[in-house]
Amino acid sequence: MEKILEVNHLTIDFNTFASPVHAIRDVSFHLNKGETLAIVGESGSGKSVTMRTVMGLLATNAKIEAGEVKLEGKDILKKSEKELNAMRGNDVAMIFQDPMTSLDPTMTIGKQVAEPLRLHTKISQKAALKEAVRVLELVGIHDAARRLKDYPHQFSGGQRQRIVIAIAIINHPKVLIADEPTTALDVTIQAQIIHLLQEIQHKIDTAIIFITHDLGVVAGIADRVAVMYAGKIIESGDVDEVFYNPQHPYTWGLLEAMPTLETKRDRLYAIPGTPPDLLDPPKGDAFAPRNRYAMKIDTEQEPPFFQVSKTHFAATWLLAPGAPTVELPPEIVRRRKIWAQKHPSQEAAK
Template sequence: MKKMLEVKNLEISFDTFAGKVQAIRNVSFDLKKGETLAIVGESGSGKSVTTRSLMKLLASNANVENGEILFDGQNILEKSEGEMRKLRGSKISMIFQDPMTSLDPTMPIGKQVAEPLMIHHQASKKEAYKKALELLEMVGLPNAKDRFKNYPHQFSGGQRQRIVIAIALICNPEVLIADEPTTALDVTIQAQILELLKDLQKKVKTSIVFITHDLGVVANIADRVAVMYAGKIVEIGTAEEIFYNPRHPYTWGLLGSMPSIESSASRLYAIPGTPPDLLQPPKGDAFYPRNEFALKIDAEQQPPYFEVSKTHKAATWLLAPQAPEVTPPEEIQKRWKKFEELKRAKEVKDNE
C-alpha cells in the first residue's frame, strides 16, 4: 500500500528563557493511503508539535534538529514558505481543536468554505460556492442552503466543527490532520463528529492523522495507534493490538484510566507522578520514575523497540528476553485474554 507520509528520525527543540526544550525526540512513523493513524498521549507528550511539523506550522522558536518528513517523495522541511502555502489546504489539510478560533468571525461561512477552492484550484466563484454547499450538506450542517450566508457566531460548537471539516476537505486533500477535533464538544456531538470523519473517509479516501489524549475516542476510528510519551513514540500497532494486547506500561496506564462499562473497579486508575522535564531529558527510559514495573536498566539506558508482531512494536525493557515476567493490572490481563479470543476467532474464520 502506498505511503502518503513518512516521518524519519524527527527531532525538534524549542528555545525558551529556561533553555532548550527537547520536545520531539527521534520520532518515526508512516501513514498509508486511506488509513487513519491515531497519535495518543498525555498533554505535553509532543502530539501536536509532531503533527504541526507535517504542515511546517511550527513556532518561530522551534528548531528542527534532525529528520525528514517525506510527502510525495519530497522533504517538507526543505520547502519554502511559498511552496508550503500551495501545499497547505490543497494536499494536506488540518482540523484544529477549537473551531471558533479557526473561523473568521467577519466572513459568512459559505465564503470561508469556498475560498480554498478558488485559491488553490482557481475555481470560479459560482463553481466554488456550489461545491461548498454540497460539502456543507455532506458534513450534515442543518439547513445548509438557508444558512450559507450566516456568520460563525450563529452556529453551535458542533455545527462550527462541521464547517471547519468542510473547509479542510473542500480541495480533496490527500492527508487530513485532525488535532483533537472533538475535545471542546460534548459527548453526543463528539460521537457524531467521529462518525462523520469515518463516513467521509470512505467517500473521499483521505488518509487521516488523528491526535487525541483520549484512547477511548479512537477505539472505533483508528486503523493504527501510536502512543507518545515525553516526545517519543513508545508503542505503535494496529488499533486491535494497542487496545487488546498493549505491551508498554504507559499504554497500560492510559487504558487503565479509561472508564469502562465492563470494569469492576470502584475507582479509575491514575498514572502516578508527572512527565519529565524535557529541558534535561532523562538518561534512561523517560517513563521510569512513574513505572511500577521499572527495571534497574530503565534508569540507565533508553530501551530500543522490541517487535511484538510485524505490525506492533514497543520500547520497553520488559520485552527484552532476559526481563522477568510481570503481572500487569487486572484490566490489562482481561484485555490480553480478549486478544487471544479475537485471534482464535480470526484463525477459525480464515480457515473456513
Template sequence: MSKILEVNNLNISFHTFAGEVKAIRGANFHLNKGETLAIVGESGSGKSVTTKAIMRLLPETNSEIKEGEILFDGKDLTKLSDKQMQSIRGKEISMIFQDPMTSLNPTMTVGKQIMEPIIKHQNMSKSAAKQRAIELLKLVGIPMAEERFKQYPHQFSGGMRQRVVIAIALACNPKVLIADEPTTALDVTIQAQILELMKDLQKKIDTSIIFITHDLGVVANVADRVAVMYGGKIIEIGTVDEIFYNPQHPYTWGLISSMPDLDTAEDELYAIPGSPPDLLNPPKGDAFAPRNEYAMKIDLEQEPPMFKVSDTHYAATWLLHPDAPKVEPPAAVMKRKEMYPGYNNK
C-alpha cells in the same frame, strides 16, 4: 499498502528563557494511503507539535527542527520554502483544529470561508466555488445548506461549527487530513456524530487521516493503527487490536487501565502516578522509568530500542528483551485480552 507520509528521526526543540526544550526526540512513524493513524498520549507528550511540524505551522521565532525528515509524496517538507508549503498546506495536507470558534473568522460568513481555499488552490470561479461550498456543507451534514451558507459562525452550534471546519479542511480533497483533538470541545453525543461523520467522509473522499487524541475510547472507533507517544517519542505502535488487546509498554498499560467501563466504580479509576518528564532536562534512560512500577535498573541507564512484537507491532520497553523477567500486565489490561480470545495465548 503504500506510504503517503513518513516521519523519520524527527527532533524538534523550542528555545525558551529557561533553556532548550527538547519537545520531540527522535519520533518515527508513517501513514499509509487510505488509513487512519491515531496518535495518543497525555498532554505534553508531543502529539500536536509533531503534526504542526508536518504542516510547518510551528513558530519560527523559537522553534527549530534540529534533525530528521518529513517525507510527503517523495518531498521532504522540512526543506521546502514557505511559498512551496503554501501550495501544499490546505490543498494536499489539511488540518482540523481543536476549537472551531478560534478556527473560524467571526467577521466572515461560513460560505466565504469555505470558498477561500477552493478559489486559491483550485482556480475556480466564484459561482463554481459557491456551488462547491454548498455541496461541502451538505456533505458534512448541515441542513438547509443554501441558507446556512450566508450565516456567520456565531449563528451555529459548537457541533455545527466543527462540521464547517471539517468542510473547509475537505474543500480541496486533501491527500492527508490531520485532526487535532477535533471532538474535545464537544459534548458526548455531538462527539459521536463527528466521529461517525469522519469515518463516512474518509470512505467517500479516500483521504488518509492522522487523528490526535488523549482519549483511547475515541481511538477504538476511528483508527486502523495507533501510535502511543510519550516524552517526545513514539514508544509503541501497532494495529488498533494489537494496542488495545495486546499492549506491551507499561505506559500503554497505564492508559488502558485509566479508561473507565461500565463495571468501574467511582473510586476505582486508575491514574498513572507521577508527572511527564521535564524536557528541558530529558532523562538519560527510558523517559517513563520514574513512573513505571516495573522499571528495572537498565531503564534508568539506557534508552530501550524498538522491539518487534509482530510485523505491525513494535514497542520500546526493556520488558521485551529476552533476558527480562516475565511481567503480568495489570488486571484491566488482562481483562481486555480475555475479551478478545485471539490474543489469549500471545
C-alpha cells in the same frame, strides 16, 4: 500498502530563555493511503508539534535538529514558504480542536468554506460558493444554501466543528490531520463527528491522522495506533494489538485510566506522577519515574524498540530477553483474554 506520508527520525528543539526544550526526540512513523492512524498521549507528549511540522506551521523559536517528513516521497522540510502555502489546505489539511478559534467571527460561513478552494484553484466565486454548499451538505449542515451568509456564532458547537471539517476537505486533501477534533464536544456529538470523518474518508479517499489523548475515541476510528510519551513514540501497532495486547507500561496506564462497562472500581485509575521536564530529559526510559515496573536498567539506558509482531513494536525493557515476568494490572489481563479469544493461534507476549 502504499505509504503517503513518512516521518523519519524527526527531532525538534524549542529555544527558550532557560535552555532548549527537546520537544520531539527521534520520532518515526508512516501513514498509508486510505488509512487512519491515531496518535495518542497526554498533553505535552509532542503530538500536535509533530503534526504542525507536517503542515509547515512550527513556531519561530522551533528548530528542526534532524529528520525528514516526506509527502509522496518529497521532503516537506525542504519546501519553500511558497511551496508550503500551495500544499496547506490542498494536499494536507488540518482540523483544529476549537472551532471558535478556527473560524473568523467577522466572515460569513460561505466565504470561509469557499476560501481554500479559491486560493488553490482558478474557480470563480459563484462556482466556489456552489461547491461550498455541496461540502456543507456533505458534513451535515442542513439548508446549507440558505445559511451561507450566516456567521459562526449562529451555529451550535457541533455544527461549527462540521464547518471546520468542510473547510479542511473542500480541496480533497491527500492527508487530513484531525487535532483533538472532538474534545470540546459532548459524547453524543463526539460520536457523530467520528462517524462523519469515517464517511468522508471513504467519499474523498483521504488518509487521516487522528490526534487525541482519549483512547476510547481511538477504538472507533483507527486502523493503527502510535502512543507518544515525552516527545517519543513508545508503542505502535494495529488498533487491536495496542488495545488488547499492549506491551508498554505507559499504554497499560492509559488503558487502566479509561472507563469501560466492565469498570467496577469506585475511583478511576490515574497514572502517578507527571511527565518529565524536556528542558533536561531523564537518562534512560523517560517513563521510568512513573513506572511501577521500572528496573535498574530503565534509569540507565533508553530501551530500543522490540518487535512483538510484524506490525507491533514497543520500547520497553520488559520485552528484553531475560526480563522478569510481571503481575499485570487486572484491566490488562482482561484485555489479554479478549486478545487470546480473537487470535487463538497467537500467544500474547508476556
